[in-house]
Amino acid sequence: MVTDLAKVFRLGAAKAQENRAFRRYLATHHVPDRPFQLLASEIQRHIDCTACANCCRYSIVPVNGAEIEAIAQYLGAMPEAVICRYTVADSEARSSRILLDASGGCVFLDGNLCTIYPARPRPCRDFPHVAVGTHTLGGRQSSLARWAALCPIIYNALERYKHLIGYHPRPTRPHPEAAA
Numbered sequence: 001m002v003t004d005l006a007k008v009f010r011l012g013a014a015k016a017q018e019n020r021a022f023r024r025y026l027a028t029h030h031v032p033d034r035p036f037q038l039l040a041s042e043i044q045r046h047i048d049c050t051a052c053a054n055c056c057r058y059s060i061v062p063v064n065g066a067e068i069e070a071i072a073q074y075l076g077a078m079p080e081a082v083i084c085r086y087t088v089a090d091s092e093a094r095s096s097r098i099l100l101d102a103s104g105g106c107v108f109l110d111g112n113l114c115t116i117y118p119a120r121p122r123p124c125r126d127f128p129h130v131a132v133g134t135h136t137l138g139g140r141q142s143s144l145a146r147w148a149a150l151c152p153i154i155y156n157a158l159e160r161y162k163h164l165i166g167y168h169p170r171p172t173r174p175h176p177e178a179a180a
Contacts, residue, residue, distance in 0.1 A: 001043065001156050005052055012149025018169045019145040022162060031165055039164065040130035040157035047152050053112035054150040055127045057105035062098050063087060067121040074119035128153050 002008055012019075025031075049055070063071070065079075071086070072079040083097060086107050090096040099121070100107040108116045114124070128151050130144075147154045161167075 001046060001152075003047065003051075003152050005054070005152070008152050008155045009149050012155050015148065016145070019148050019158060021169055022158070022167060023145050025167060035164060036157060036161045037130050039160050040128065040153060043156045043160070044128070044130075044153050049153075050112045052152060053105070053109060055124070056109040056112075056114065058150055059106070059123065059127070060098055060101075061106065061121055061123050062090060062096055063121045067119075068097070070119040071116055071121075074116055130154070130157065 002011060068079050068082050068087070072082045075082065077085075086100050087097040088100055090098045102109070106114070108114055108120075114120055128147065130153070144154055144158060148158055149155070162169075
């Protein structure tokens, strides 16, 4: 299992094209989600997310009214204050809010720890979105490929899943002009 973040990034970035091809393979072959989810759940038990926190550095986290209320209650603040201080309008859905992205990640990230962990929004609680029974692989294939270079859980689960289902990437041929 690869846990070194620099190595996960290097290997995940090197496999970006392969992971896109794998995503297409999954879509056309209707491979079941459950084995992947079981692999990811097992891997997740062996990963210390507080050694990484890339999810907190690179995610866009939408928050709903109930989550804003929970954050406000946890902070001892009014929901309106939480909205003004810790969220921004979602550029894709102006009536929705997302957590503010401070330099280095989420506004609530301190080092590698979440300062509102007990009140964190659902997208944060559910990351990396691979829980058994949630059918997230089919709905989040592009996300998984993007996160392979950032999340040790996803990188390792994708690599083991490829092996489990017998996926063999086609070798890439050099472009004809590159040989000249």
